[in-house]
Amino acid sequence: MKKIFVFLFGLGVLFTSANTKQTEPNKTANNTGYWQQHVDYKMNVTMDVTNYQYTGTQQLVYTNNSPDVLTRVYYHLYFNAFQPGSEMDVRSQTIADPDSRVGDRIGKLKPDEIGFLNVTSLKQNGIILNYDVVGTVLQVQLHEPIQPGEKVTFDMVFNGQVPVQIRRSGRNSAEGVALSMTQWYPKLAEYDFEGWHADPYIGREFHGVWGDFDVTINIDKNYVVGGTGYLQNPNEIGHGYETGEVKKPKGDMLSWHFIAPKVHDFTWAADPEFIHDTMQVPDGPMLHFLYKKTLEAEYLENWKKLQPKTVELMEYFSEHIGKYPYKQYSVIQGGDGGMEYGMCTLITGKRKFGSLVGVTAHELAHAWFQFLLATNEARHYWMDEGFTSYISDYAMNAVMDGNEENPTTNAYRGYIYLATSGKEQPLTTHADRFEYNQAYGISAYSKGEVFMAQLGYVIGEDNLKATIKKYYNDFAFKHPTPIDFIRTAEKITDFELDWYLIDFAQTTNTIDYGVKAVSGNKVTLERIGLMPMPIDLTITYTDGTTEDYYIPLRMMRGKKPTTASTLSDWAWAYPTYTFEASKAIKSVQIDPKEWMADINKVNNKFELN
Numbered sequence: 001m002k003k004i005f006v007f008l009f010g011l012g013v014l015f016t017s018a019n020t021k022q023t024e025p026n027k028t029a030n031n032t033g034y035w036q037q038h039v040d041y042k043m044n045v046t047m048d049v050t051n052y053q054y055t056g057t058q059q060l061v062y063t064n065n066s067p068d069v070l071t072r073v074y075y076h077l078y079f080n081a082f083q084p085g086s087e088m089d090v091r092s093q094t095i096a097d098p099d100s101r102v103g104d105r106i107g108k109l110k111p112d113e114i115g116f117l118n119v120t121s122l123k124q125n126g127i128i129l130n131y132d133v134v135g136t137v138l139q140v141q142l143h144e145p146i147q148p149g150e151k152v153t154f155d156m157v158f159n160g161q162v163p164v165q166i167r168r169s170g171r172n173s174a175e176g177v178a179l180s181m182t183q184w185y186p187k188l189a190e191y192d193f194e195g196w197h198a199d200p201y202i203g204r205e206f207h208g209v210w211g212d213f214d215v216t217i218n219i220d221k222n223y224v225v226g227g228t229g230y231l232q233n234p235n236e237i238g239h240g241y242e243t244g245e246v247k248k249p250k251g252d253m254l255s256w257h258f259i260a261p262k263v264h265d266f267t268w269a270a271d272p273e274f275i276h277d278t279m280q281v282p283d284g285p286m287l288h289f290l291y292k293k294t295l296e297a298e299y300l301e302n303w304k305k306l307q308p309k310t311v312e313l314m315e316y317f318s319e320h321i322g323k324y325p326y327k328q329y330s331v332i333q334g335g336d337g338g339m340e341y342g343m344c345t346l347i348t349g350k351r352k353f354g355s356l357v358g359v360t361a362h363e364l365a366h367a368w369f370q371f372l373l374a375t376n377e378a379r380h381y382w383m384d385e386g387f388t389s390y391i392s393d394y395a396m397n398a399v400m401d402g403n404e405e406n407p408t409t410n411a412y413r414g415y416i417y418l419a420t421s422g423k424e425q426p427l428t429t430h431a432d433r434f435e436y437n438q439a440y441g442i443s444a445y446s447k448g449e450v451f452m453a454q455l456g457y458v459i460g461e462d463n464l465k466a467t468i469k470k471y472y473n474d475f476a477f478k479h480p481t482p483i484d485f486i487r488t489a490e491k492i493t494d495f496e497l498d499w500y501l502i503d504f505a506q507t508t509n510t511i512d513y514g515v516k517a518v519s520g521n522k523v524t525l526e527r528i529g530l531m532p533m534p535i536d537l538t539i540t541y542t543d544g545t546t547e548d549y550y551i552p553l554r555m556m557r558g559k560k561p562t563t564a565s566t567l568s569d570w571a572w573a574y575p576t577y578t579f580e581a582s583k584a585i586k587s588v589q590i591d592p593k594e595w596m597a598d599i600n601k602v603n604n605k606f607e608l609n
């Protein structure tokens with residue numbers, strides 16, 4: 001295909017403008033089609049559980065699928081964030097509302113408690129490279145540029161120290177889990193249509209390159225390991241992974257060999273006191289649960305009861321988003337709250353049952369919206385956290401026998417608080433550039449969730465369900481962007497929806513519609529906020545009957561499926577809209593189900609006395 005394209009393009013140049021300078025075919029390709037880089041990692045690491053230091057080798061085969069010539073590459077060295085004076089440390093000590101888990105703790109770490117990642121050697125196709133360590137980023141000047149379509153091999157030797165656990169990863173968590181090994185290896189930064197994403201690690205989330213991982217972890221034989229990837233030598237390991245007779249090699253160490261195909265991260269955790277249970281999801285993956293046997297009886301019981309609930313959650317998400325594509329998923333006690341990774345999550349374990357299921361539901365939903373639909377989380381955190389929160393609230397309602405008509409009401413409450421607080425920044429803000437942690441949190445989780453829930457109000461619930469499935473089907477194993485999502489909704493509905501993305505996710509414009517006047521059968525509504533919306537409204541007549549109305553939004557160029565009486569459309573620029581109802585009116589209520597994130601509900605209702 002590529003060759004034919006070049007050939008035709010060449011002819012075009014020949015016939016149309018033979019004597020003018022033409023752009024090369026590769027440059028034009030920059031504006032067409034989707035591409036993503038590819039990595040194949042092979043790592044062998046040895047962990048010393050007495051001093052939490054590790055050594056490793058990494059062979060990385062990098063395929064440049066971009067149309068661009070690369071002269072540099074960047075790696076993340078996330079563990080370097082856990083050093084006094086790091087950007088994460090200083091940011092935490094200068095932001096008005098620091099994360100209580102971090103506070104000033106990084107600044108107080110002693111040399112044997114900090115985290116670090118040292119690269120001691122790096123070669124490109126066998127030739128030694130020069131590089132600089134700049135905080136949490138390794139900047140590498142290439143020996144030879146990498147051409148479009150070229151594969152190169154980077155061979156690295158590195159060593160590291162696992163920090164005392166401050167945030168997400170580390171040793172000796174507050175609950176006593178020995179090793180939470182997340183973002184622990186030199187990790188190639190992503191290069192995509194927006195260029196390099198060598199973001200420093202200041203505390204927020206991640207963006208990685210898709211590829212295949214082959215990882216061998218050598219560790220004290222008493223440690224039980226869980227994480228990303230399929231164990232290749234279960235009968236040399238045992239620890240609940242065995243499929244037959246266990247034959248452990250002699251010595252104090254075990255070598256755990258994992259393969260993880262089509263992932264953009266590799267995470268593991270280990271502890272000598274892990275219980276390891278498994279449960280098979282029918283027609284789905286094997287679930288693994290790793291949690292400390294020293295937990296109090298009440299918590300141990302909760303971890304047992306969690307297992308069939310996780311089966312239900314896996315089935316819920318597979319049905320409502322799309323089938324989970326891996327053969328394995330692990331829920332592991334570790335970390336400092338709940339965090340999503342490839343084929344696994346690390347969660348804290350001392351939780352009441354509802355909280356344990358809730359955090360598992362949220363982190364498991366991330367397998368779809370963070371891991372498989374791998375948006376750049378630094379830029380589009382709200383698509384990750386918000387969509388995850390949306391679907392996990394529905395899943396919790398289903399598996400915990402809730403009967404809420406709208407399980408997302410808390411998200412609406414959070415968003416409306418933020419929108420009226422004066423602290424809101426648009427969802428286009430980089431995750432690290434929020435003035436307040438709280439504003440980031442509400443934006444990512446609550447406003448992102450409202451974006452999805454409210455889209456159901458705009459296009460109809462069945463259309464939203466179809467949109468979510470098509471989005472997954474079209475963009476799994478890629479890096480979708482906001483426009484990919486809204487275009488999917490447009491393709492399902494044939495509506496024009498760019499205004500919804502622009503106003504809600506790219507500005508801080510707010511929604512405020514009101515009932516301005518009612519007289520006899522006549523209703524006048526007004527648009528007070530800048531954001532356009534279609535309107536659902538219910539009228540109660542003086543004879544006691546009610547009627548639902550729907551006012552389409554002109555710029556949407558379509559009407560959602562509804563049983564309500566549909567009125568003529570309302571063009572956004574007109575501040576008011578008047579229509580006549582069929583009978584004398586007693587009261588008018590805009591959006592009675594409160595699916596619209598209207599920031600002032602007082603004027604949504606009008607009642608004749």
Ligand SMILES: [Zn+2]
Binds near residue numbers: 362366385388
């Ligand atoms: Zn989350």
